[in-house]
Amino acid sequence: MIVFDLVCGAHSHIFEGWFACGAAFSEQKERGLLTCPVCNDSDVRKAVMAPNVGAKGNQARAIAERPQSEKPPAVQDAPSAGAVAVQNVPEMNARLREMIGAVAKAQAQMLENSRWVGKEFADRARDIHYGDADSELIHGETSEKEAQDLLDEGISIAPLPLPVIPPESNN
Numbered sequence: 001m002i003v004f005d006l007v008c009g010a011h012s013h014i015f016e017g018w019f020a021c022g023a024a025f026s027e028q029k030e031r032g033l034l035t036c037p038v039c040n041d042s043d044v045r046k047a048v049m050a051p052n053v054g055a056k057g058n059q060a061r062a063i064a065e066r067p068q069s070e071k072p073p074a075v076q077d078a079p080s081a082g083a084v085a086v087q088n089v090p091e092m093n094a095r096l097r098e099m100i101g102a103v104a105k106a107q108a109q110m111l112e113n114s115r116w117v118g119k120e121f122a123d124r125a126r127d128i129h130y131g132d133a134d135s136e137l138i139h140g141e142t143s144e145k146e147a148q149d150l151l152d153e154g155i156s157i158a159p160l161p162l163p164v165i166p167p168e169s170n171n
Contacts, residue, residue: 008036009043017044018163028144103161114139116167122146129155139164 004025006017013036019025025046028034034044114137117124121140127133139160142150150157 005047006034006036006044007047008039008041009045010036010041011039013038013041014047033144107160107162107164110137111139111164113137116140116164118166122150125150125155125157126153129153141166 002019002022002024004017004019005014007014015037017025017034019028025034029044032042035042036044117138117140119141121138121142124133124138124140128135128138147157147159
């Protein structure tokens, strides 16, 4: 996965976009699939981004030793499954960090009652929809095309707001 800061042309709202690879951004832009989550403007482009360079060894230790109360809410409140850590972003205001933390927490709570099916998501969703498997909440991975095919078949699916680390990759 790759994360880009994106900006809309209408109001210069800045937001993140997560893509499978660098070419996926261009492909989705050409297909008109990108819109600003704030104003729904479809004139979306990459924003100027600074690289996230890790802190020097002695600075990293100081950050790790910082009291929990001084860490941003998204770091201290987000549960481990699907959590998002927000750091090294001094211009991000406290309210935005709080909102991201709340979304991460809500998603993690939802996923507690959902079963990870990985790359078999589309097959399992069809099985459940057509009655070939017991009804249950599932989450996993699928391609954009396969997701559209599921929707075209009348199968209810929705993207998760934040990326999820597959259980086998979570250490």
